[in-house]
Amino acid sequence: MSSTFLRLAGAATLAIALSATSALAQKKYDTGATDTEIKIGQTNPFSGPASAYATIGKTQAAYIKMINDQGGVNGRKITLIQYDDAYSPPKTVEQVRKLVESDEVLLTFQLLGTPPNAAVQKYLNAKKVPQLFAATGASRFSDPKNYPWTMGFNPNYFVEGRIYGQYILKNHPNAKIGVLYQNDDLGKDYLNGLKAGLGDKAKSMIVTEASYEVSDPTIDSQILKIKDSGADLFFSATTPKQAAQAIKKIYELGWHPVQILDINATSVGAVMKPAGLEASKGVISTGYAKDPADPTWKDDPGMKKYLDFMAKYYPDGDKESNFNVYGYITTQLLIHVLKECGDDLTRANVMKQATHLKNVQLDLTLPGVLNNTTPTDYRVNKQLQMMKFNGERWELFGPILEDTGATG
Template structure:
């Protein structure tokens, strides 16, 4: 009898051990992931010349609080660790090393800015840590052949610039074009894209190219050079502070060129209002997200969810800000990827899920726009619609423009 009992006990213990080991085998973790937590790291310019972007990080942190309140992702809470890098690449390097080597995050998410992302791209790829949905549209951040662990979120600056060039040829074929651009990959990609869109007419049509450094207190002299070159159309490939300065200076001069502005500087709250709503009237850009202030979106389910989120989780934020819309949809996309990972929370699987998205809809993307990625095409956003500022908000016009060609 005793032998039978011991045999049964041993069999039960063995069965339990096999059950535990089988369950453990189904779960795979890299640093930053456990049964209860997923660590995600990020740098945000909470201070410095690009601090207008700080609200993006605040909206993303609020979104993670919402998800955690709802039970987390597959039972795991998201621990979003944010550090201020002041949009300074050396500080980004310092903070990202801390995130990877000290905090041991599973991945980095939405590091903000072209230069900050460029400063840590090689490091993160050597470490094989996902540089996921980098807040930049420079071409080097959608290059899976050379940087398989990096995926940018923003629409390609080059493609956006090319679209502006094509628009100018169609609508303003005799324009004398002046270009104001930030002296980094952001500005240079836009400039090169514009020239590609203008094609063999670029050399004749572009009468001035002038760059600025992010640290410069004002870009007044650059605007004067463009005006004095005889430009009647200006393309500003800028970030918010300088874009607002450009609009304001153009108005002060009593100059009335056609003004095209890149999507990164299209925030009403951070650009148009500081520059002056009346001065901003007529500025042209592109968009891929819904305008939360658009009355036609009042009954849109996605917009309703966004407004409810802002009211409950980020009441101090401006619900009408495109930056907060951006923070919302990027956070929503991260949650989608982590949900798809299931219990395989390895860095390799994070990238696998991020590069196998098909027609993913996000609450605040414009109707007709969704997200599809492949292992050979890391571009998250490849669709646009032209827009014009009417003094209060952006009015969309024309069809959805899809870029299907490789860059």
Template sequence: MRNGLLRLAIATVLTIALSVSAAKAQKKYDPGASDTEIKVGQTMPFSGPASAYASIGKTEAAYFRMINDQGGIKGRKINLIQYDDAYSPPKAVEQVRKLVESDEVLLTFQLVGTPSNAAVQKYLNAKKVPQLFAAASALRFTDPKNFPWTLGYDPNNFVEGRIYGQYILKEHQDAKIGVLYQNDDFGKDYLNGIKAGLGDKATKMIVAETAYEVTDPTVDSQVLRIKDAGADLFFIAATPKQAAQAIKRTAEIGWHPVQIVSLKATSVGSVLKPAGLENAKGLISTNYGKEALDPQWKDDPGVKRYLAFMEKYYPDGDKGSNFNAYAYGVAQLLTHVLQQCGDDLTRENVMKQAASLKDFIGDLALPGITINTSPTDYRLFKRLQMMRFNGEHWELFGPILEVAGPAG
């Protein structure tokens, strides 16, 4: 009897030990992940020439506070570590090194801007640290062959520019085009994209292409040069500050071209209000997301969830800001990826899950817009829709445009 009880006790202990061992074996962690925490690193231009983007970081931090209040990711709290890089590449390099080597984050998330992302891309890929959903849209951020650890979030600038070129050929075939572009990969991809869209007519139709530096105090002189070149269609391939300046200056000098502005500079609150809503009337751009305060979405469940989130977790934030809606969408996507990782929170699995998204639909996605990725195609958004600003809000027009072909 005593021997039987002893054998039973030993068997029970072994069973428990094996169960605990099996449970531990199922969990895989790289630096930055544990049973209780997932460390996510981010640099953000909380100051400097692109500080209009700062609300993106504030909204994302608020979103992860909401997720943590809801229990986190399988009980793990998201620890978002944020540093200011002032939109300065050298500062971004310094801060990202700190995130990786001192804070030991699992991944970097939503670093903002082409210059900053480009400055740290080789370093992060060499370290095999995910540069996930980078807030940059140059071709180099959707290039899995050369940069397998970098996956950009924003629609590709080259493809967006190509769409504008094709639109111009259809609707403004006799246009004399002037292009204002940022003098880096961000702007050059737009310039090359619109030329690709115009095809063999690009040389004849583009009468001026003028660059600006991020550090330039204004773009007034560039706008004047484009006007003086005889342009009657103005493509503003710029970030928010310079786009607002260009729209405002165009009105001040009494110039009234057809105006197309990059998707990255379409925020009503951060770009069009500073430029003057009346000055922005008639602007053309593209989008993939809903305008949260547009009356057509007042009964939309996803928009209602976004507005409720803003009310509770970021009450001081502008509910109508494209930047805040953008941040909500990308934070929601990262949450989905981390949930898909399960208990395998290795950097390799984070990239695997991010590169195998299937028909993901965010709360604020326009009808017909889904996110799909593969190991050979890192582009998230392959569908866009044209829109026009009516002086109060953006109005969609035309069909969903499919851009599923080659990226560049």
């Protein structure tokens, strides 16, 4: 009797233990994830005024193909659904609704551009769909209190602008600054950050400001206005098309200001070459990634992985384009987050893993530039290094700068 009871009790205990283990190991899915698939959605300007960025989406699709060829993430293949929004916010709204309501993606990844992301931010947060690593650095995309489902990837524009302001104070304290800025959150964040960096001297040092719309065919009149103001330092808070136009026009005018350009418009292929390599010589900006054209990295393991990837999966792409470097970096970080999710592929867990990045070093970020996030600090990139264009490629200079101050 006693031994029978003990056997039954032992069996019951074992059954409870196995049940608990099974519960712990149970897979969790939200819409867009199964045992075999993870569906991700994206809009990109494959056409329109910002189509220079299209290659980013092509690199990201190629990277995901490589991951799928390697077996996927935790045994699941990734389906990346991409739509062209032509950098037009109304089109972004239409396409993102389709991704969420018709395609039923688990998350959106790297929606590109400040106005497009702004147009769908409230919708995605209301739906509790991750707006993950949005391709923008505007402050509103690193605001976990108001938008917990939105996380930008790019360095914060306000903070980057503040870094430029501090650089100008130290190296060009008597400069007369003329500013060209895109008339949206991108341009305004840069302008406000610049003013914050200049502090009390902003009013006296900034002699003129000129804005433009993304749809404007040229910015010639704005450049003439800035030149006529007597400015001897030109700050360009622009995207590739207008950045190239500005550099080219300044060169044609025989005007020789110090030129500082935001990080979004530093592509050699999409900006410097169209503007003219000689015209672009001496332009200053910031970076956080290795440059494939820089011989410093020729024996770097991460660079070798990137070049091998480009040769096999995106042979038509420009391996020296920093846009393709960006596409590689962002997708590598996405894969890191998905791997960390394990078998809990819920939208809430995607955001949990993305907001708990700890010293993540990617193949193509500069040594010492690490990705760290917390539930109260969504900024992925908080470290930058100054760089100058030498007529062929960007050359890094100075220390790695970290600005973790307020984001405007």
